[in-house]
Amino acid sequence: MSDGSIVLADFDTCSVQDVVTQNNYLLGDIAEGDTPTSLYGVDYSNIYTIDLIAQEMRPLGALSFIGTSGAYLNSLVRESEGTLLAVSGDSTGSLYRIDVQNLTATLLGATGYASAGDLTFYEGELFLSATGGGLVRVDIENPSSSELIGSMNAGGFADIFGVVTVIQGDPCAGDVNYEMIATGGRDTRVVDVTTGATSALCSNLFSGRSIFGAAEVTVATLCQLNLELNAVSPVCSGETLTVESTVDPNEAIGTFTYEWYEVGSSQVLSTQPNFTATFDRTTVLECVVTDADRVAPYQTARAEITVEVTPSPVIDAIEDVVAVDTFTLPNITGIAIPDNMVFTTEALGEGTVYRPGEQITIADFSSFPVRLYMYAENELGCSAQESFELMIYSAEDVTDLGKFLIDAPAFFTPNGDGYHDLWSVDFQENVLLYEVSIYDRFGKLLKRLNPNNLNWDGKYNGVDMPSNEYWFSIYYRYQERQLEYRGHFTLKR
Structure with a gap:
């Protein structure tokens, strides 16, 4: 003017x-x-x-x-x-x-x-x-x-x-x-x-x-269509998140249609205004909104957003344990876990704390079995939890201690592929092993193993033994008691 x-x-x-x-x-x-x-x-x-x-x-x-x-x-x-x-x-x-x-x-x-x-x-x-x-x-x-x-x-x-x-x-x-x-x-x-x-x-x-x-x-x-996607905070892997879209103007001439993609892919992930998914890695999303009745070339708007994903801790599972008198807690392993992880008697890191290498005795709990938990959480609050059941028996109450104290495999496959090629005996550290004898099903002695070499390759006098059931007898000492553990296993070729 x-x-x-x-x-x-x-x-x-x-x-x-x-x-x-x-x-x-x-x-x-x-x-x-x-x-x-x-x-x-x-x-x-x-x-x-x-x-x-x-x-x-x-x-x-x-x-x-x-x-x-x-x-x-x-x-x-x-x-x-x-x-x-x-x-x-x-x-x-x-x-x-x-x-x-x-x-x-x-x-x-x-x-x-x-x-x-x-x-x-x-x-x-x-x-x-x-x-x-x-x-x-x-x-x-x-x-x-x-x-x-x-x-x-x-x-x-x-x-x-x-x-x-x-x-x-x-x-x-x-x-x-x-x-x-x-x-x-x-x-x-x-x-x-x-x-x-x-x-x-x-x-x-x-x-x-x-x-x-x-x-x-x-x-x-x-008539320009404008599309905005709401800002999102970093999420933990495996977490479910909703990304919301806002269109300006918010009223369509006809009808708004939506297509969500991962950038670099032509696969339509969703046709809803908002996109909900579980994310296990950092992902760049693109949303395309279209109003087909709008005057060209203003029918479409696009927007991208990056969903940052932080890896959650992964704790290696521990199988349920059966032990006699005592059990030494193993190391806790996994991915993206703290160095100072512990075992607890309650979930989410609560309860009594036990550390790897610590020995649990039958006197530590009023009754068994008990469940022990492993819990990890990073700075973003991403967490993981595993647990296992621990059963400890008194040696006085067990008639066949060998199955708790000695690990004798149920089978082996001596075919040279590098997997289970030897039948190997393992035992707890408080067991003193004297001798392991292996027999065929007729009672013929095939091999006697000493504590320095507790492996059998499936041969007798240099000849491969056939696939079959075989028996073992293990003489050992535990808590001043001289004991024998008998059992059988399968050779598979």
């Missing part, structure tokens, strides 16, 4: 609302910005940005001209994101393309029509409000071919500085009509783009102020 303010005009009600009040900058023209809440402004060779939410104007800087030494620019229109078009107010009516980021104005050519103060796109064509009230169709590719359509001066309508294109109907549904509006002094009129003739619209719209320029809001600004 002539007082430096910027207003929002409603041509249906012929009313205005101040958006940016008077300021220190008097602009020649304004243009749509790169966001729905921003505008660009021009004053001779200076470019400004206008924040409609903060209601403030900020200079971006002076333009550097390419192809000419400089120009007086008083008209402006947005061509694409970060790019503006402007025409000079001198007699050459030179057309410039402005790179907002680099603050350069490149000469495209002379239209031959001096700018009165505004440019507008109408159904894909560029029009200029020229001095003397002329409406000019501008040829961007060949500015010298620009042509005068006609005069907008009629019925006392003069001082025409601005032209703007407005949309009637729902632009996002593609069901629209366009009107060109000219601003002169304090009045606005509808322009016939084929002749330049005007008809009354709103009179004395801006009491006490004159219009210097106008800017339209384009379909690109109105």
